[in-house]
Each structure stands twice: as C-alpha cells, then as structure tokens.
Amino acid sequence: MTESILLWAFALLTAPLFAGVIFKVKAFFGGRKGSPLLINYYTLIKLFKKGSVYSTSTTFIFKLGPMVSLGTAATALLFLPIAGQSPVLSFDGDVIFILYLLGLGRFFTIAAAMDTASPFEGMGAAREAYFPIICEASMFMILILFYRLTGDLNLAAYFSGAQPFGFWQTAGSPMLFIIIAFFIILLTENARVPVDDPATHLELTMIHEVMVLDHSGPDFGFIEMGAFLKMFFYASIVSRLILPFDLGHPALNLALFSLGALIVYVAVGVIESIMARYRMDLVPKFVLTSFALAFFATVITLEFIK
C-alpha cells in the first residue's frame, strides 16, 4: 500500500517533467535548443505565485472548473496501477467510474467555459464535447475486449503485475490495434496534434486551449496540472501495453515503466513535429479510426478465443 501511494506521488510529481519532453522533441525537429526540461515546473510555480482575475460576468461555476478538473485527474490516477503495482483504490467496475470521473472533469471545464459567455469559449466547448464522445465509444470497445479476456472490470486487473503480457499472449497481434487506438484516444483527450494544436495562439482554431483562456494564475495552474495528470494517465496505460513485463523488483519495474512513458511522450512529440493537424471536420474521422481499430481487434480476438 505504501508503495502504491508513493507511486501515486511519483505520478503527481513527474507528470510535468514528462510533458516537458514533448517540447524538447519538437525543438529538436525544429532545429532549436528549446525550453529546459523543467519548464513546466517553472510555469506552475509562476502561476501559483500569481493572483487570479475573475470576470464580473462569471459565477462560481467558473471557479469550480479548474479545481474539479485537477481533482478528477488526480483521483483517476489513484485507481491506476502504476508500474505494475496494485493501485491505491480499486473496486469492481472502477473502469466505468474512472471514465466518467474524467468525464466529470471535462463537464466542469466545459461548464466553466460556457459560463464566461465568450463566443470563442463556446466554440471550444462545443468541439471539446463532440470529439470525446467518439473516444468514449472506442474506450468501451476496448473495455469489452479486456473484460472478455480477463472477466474483470477494474484497472487493477488489466494493468498490474504481469497481466498486460497476458493480453499479448491471449489476444496476440490485435493488441497492436488496441495500442494504436489508445494512442489516438490519448492524442484526442489531451488536445495534441493532429487533433488540436497546443502551441497555437489563434483562438478560432483551438479546442482545449480556448476553453481556458479566461482562467488565470493558480486557477490556470490547476488546469495545467490537471492536463499533465490526464496525459500521464493515458501514457501510463500505453506504457504498460507496449512494455508489459514484470521484472520482479519494484525499482526495475518503475524504470521500465518510465521508459515506456518516455517512449509515449517522445512519440507524441515526433508526431507533432512531422505532421500538420487535421482540418476540424476531418478530426472525427481520425478519432473514429480508433473505434474501428478497437472494434476489429475485439472481433478478431473474441473469435479466436472461442
């Protein structure tokens, strides 16, 4: 249990560092030195030192948004088996609870955006509400597969110990589809290229960024931290799927897990460097690809097991 809590603390502390890796990768491709690896910590410290400014037209919903989005992301991590250790909390059916916990965070971010009555934020909110619906479909498709493979409905059963390797043994190559599907979900949920462009300053093209334009100071810090944690959540899952080994020692497992997470973050950075983002009306097709992959993986695998 202590180890689980320590790993949870590890996740909270290192999530901004991993996110900094993306900047470095993008800088490398752009022929620049780039910002320091610890840039996200500096940003967070800077934001927490500041005061928040609130528009007079907003209500308590606006202030609630950042807290809820950080809270839900941190809570979701409590249920995630990090580096193969059993998670801090777990119960049967927690996967569905976690999905909607993250959904709750998104709901409040959207509500806070709508609360400002800014046309930009309304547009962002509409986009943010639309794309994850498709993600949800593919998430459930993946869950159906995992449930049929393990008979359990909790994250601990899927990702702790040597279980991810069990997926590979029973499902085999369709797991590649699942990894790609998860990766697409990761890109969509975390507003990365080719779905969204986290680096743009153009409100009209933003999805996630535009919703949080009116937040400032510590509130914005909460949102940033929440985003780092959410990214870490998805990256951990992919990390366990691509390196599904149990090395027998917690420290070795943590190192292997970190390596996996690093690979995921570098991959995100590489994708952002080598391709342009999709036109807004093509994004749903891209996200739908993850559903198709998950669907086929499920069909192939389940047929195989029978």
Added chain:
Amino acid sequence: MTIKFKTISNGEAIPIESIPHLPFDEFSTQAVEIITGGGKVVQFFAFQTDNTIRLIGVLRTDALLVATCDVPERYPALTTQCEPFHMFEREIAEQYGIIPEGHPWLKMVRYHPNCRGVDDAFGNDYNEDIPGNYDYYSVAGDEIHEVAVGPVHAGVIEPGHFRFNCIGERVLNLEIQLGYQHRGAEDLLLKADPKRLAFIAENIAGDTSVGHSLCHSQAMEALAGIQTDDGAKIIRTIGLELERIANHVGDLGALSGDVAFLPPANYCGRMRGDFLNMSLLLCGNRFGKGLVRPGGVRFPMNDDNRRDLTARVSELKPQVQHTIDLLFSTSSVHSRFEGCGTVSRSDAEKMGLVGPAGRACGLVYDVRRCFSTERYEYLHIPENAESTGDVYARAKVRADEVMQSIGIIEILLSRPAETEIIDVAEMVLAPNSFVVTLNEAWRGELSHCIITDAEGGILRYKVKDPSFHNWNGLSMSLRNTGISDFPLNNKSYNLSYCGFDL
C-alpha cells in the same frame, strides 16, 4: 464607342489640361465600358480644384487610361453596373461626402469625417467607437451564432474587427471593419514639410517600406524631371525583391505554423531574418527604410557588399528551396491547404484582386511585367498563375515568387551597380501636373498618384495599397469555410491594416 480616356505610361508626369475632362455621364459610361471590357481600376478618387469637385479615374487594360470629370453631389453609382468600383466609391463618399446613389453596400471605409465638412454620407457619429456604433450585417436563425474578433488580437498584429456569422463551424459571412489605424497619411503628405515626404511615404506600411518609397520617389522624380542612373535602379530593384522574399518566406513559415507543422515554421522564421539582414547590409535598416529616395538611392553598393550579398544569397538559396519542398511535399499540409478558402476567378475579377492573391485565382497581372519600372523590363517575370484560388494556390504562388526573386537578385548582383549618391534638398515640382506610379509590391499592385497645383505644390496625394483590393478577397474566401480555417486564410493573404487605413 471610341474611348476618350487618355493613354499614359507608368510614372509619366503630364499636364492636367492634357487629361480629357469629360461630362459626368460620358465619363461614367466610358469607365464602365472599359472595365466591363476586361479593364481594372487602378485609382479612382475625388479631388478639389477651384471649388469644384472632380473625379479622376486611372484604369488599366493593356495600357493605363486616365480621364477626369466634374462630379455632382449625388450621382448614380457605377458599382451597380460594374463591381470593381465598389471600394473606390465608398472611399469617395467617405472622403468627400459625395453620395453614389444605389450603391449596394454604402458603408464607411475607414470611419472618419469627410474633408469638406458636409453631411456624413453614412450618418455616423464619429465620437463613438467603431464596433459599438455600427450595425453589422447579421444572419438570423436558431443555429446561427456570431463571433466577434478584435480589434485587439491574440498575436502581435495590427487592429481590425472581424465579425463572423456562423452556422456551427461553417462561416456564412465575414464582415471586416478596419480604420483603427487611420492616421490621415494622405492629408499629412499635403501638409508636411517637403523634406519629410519621403519619410512619411515609406512609413505608410512598415512591411512595404521599399514599395511605398519607390512609388513615392518615382512620382516625385517624374514631377521634378529627375532621371535616376542605372546603378540606383539596380539597387532599388534588389531592395524591392528582398522585401518580397522576406515577407513571402515569413508568411510561408506562418502558414506552416498555422497548420501546426513546425519545422518549416522555424526554418522560415530564421531565413526571413537572414533576408531582412541583407536589407540591413544594403542600407542599414532591416526593412529597407532610408534606401530609396527621390533621385536615386541613399546608399551605394560597393563591390564588397555585392560579394557579401552574393555569397549570402547562394548560401540561402538551397535552404529556401529545401524548406519549400518540405512544406509542399508533406501530405498533411496539402490536405489543409487544398480546397481551403477558395475564391473563384470571376469573383476575383469583380473584386479586382491583385498580386499573389489575384494570381492564385488565375489573374496573371503583375506590374513588374505589364508596366515595368526600374530594371524589370530587362528581367523575365513569369506569369505564376494558379487556377484553384485556394490557400494552396496562394502559398504556391508565393513560394514560386520567392525562388524567382532569388534568381532576379542573383542576376542583378552579377554586375557592379555604380551610382551617384544624390541628395536632392529641394525639389521643384511641375505645376498643374498629374502623375501615377505603379509597382508590384509583395502584396500586389501598389500605386501613388500626385496632382500638383498652379504653384507646384501638392494638391492631392492619393495612395492605394494592394490591401485595398484584397481585403474583400479574404472575406470571400471565408464563405462556407470552417471558422477554424480563418487564421490560415488570413495568413495566406496577410494583408496590411495600416496600408489600408492610411
């Protein structure tokens, strides 16, 4: 019908008496005739002489045509018969309070009172701010939403207000309101100390310094009867081409950045700086300010500079080519550029689009080829026309022009340019004269027009930036385009706010 407009050449000073002064009806019929026959409006403005208001039209077909007429307080709008007059008639109404009756969209251009103190043509109260004081075009319906952007923008850019009528993500109409930077440049040019004129002219639009100072200098030289030597012409041409390259390269990078494709964005940002630094070497200013002056140039190009520039160009050329290849060979970039913000050729003709924006729609007009000045008559300027009229076409035209301009600079640098640095203190302008100058600035046809009075003072100074034509092109591009593609379209034009606002 025989055309009574007088044919003139670019940068030729002629006495006002020699310009045909037609009755209004004849002027109007002839002007419409020329434009409907494929001509375009270069300049169309009002000026006051001996208590009468006259209109003067400079039109272009294969040649430049000019005529004047007396104008009544109200007249039937030419725009109803011929769209290219649209912006010009609005401008006349704003500047002189003369009302074109039946004008389909009689709206202020820059939001300022007219110069005669007569009743405002639009009924505006100029004590109030623009966005709050104007009834924008609106669309009604349950799913319609309106997005207001600006005048203060997220990036470090100039002010302008954009009003989008959208249905979901799709834009039905974009209305653009400028005028926030109206400094009264045309009036300033009349009132200022003659020694300051060149400085004012080159600061009309900071990214087109060489273009504006070139137009101004050619006009002043024509009126003062000064000839420039070949060396000065070479240096001016190099200056104008460097300005073109720097802006096009910068914008190609920005286009790449707008679709989140970072490597070309970074490379272009750096290379833009390299080209600006070549202007720095030429005249001590990265934007070419102070290079061109009436009579010639203020800085010679000695052989050391020439060799240095040649070396820099040959070093940069493959890098630029490589970056452009990278941008245009990336499929995800193609999918964003192609079919985005399409303007049809017939719309482009009606709006009178110029420069790369016009060439992207198949209008091959290029001042450098059609009305050559400086060294352009000795240089080959290809047509560069694309047919699709989308962001891809605009980007492609600009990328092609970058490589051609590099070629032009290489040719011009191959021979020494010896020039006499002249410092014309006081210029004596020909009285009662008229001159119009045109140059292909990086955004397109840029034109200055000067009319002098009986004492040789400037009676009217008219400036027309290419953005004056092209802003409506941007508006048209956005029709039925996703609102998230606005920044991309905007950058593909990258129009000037201050050049338009004057």
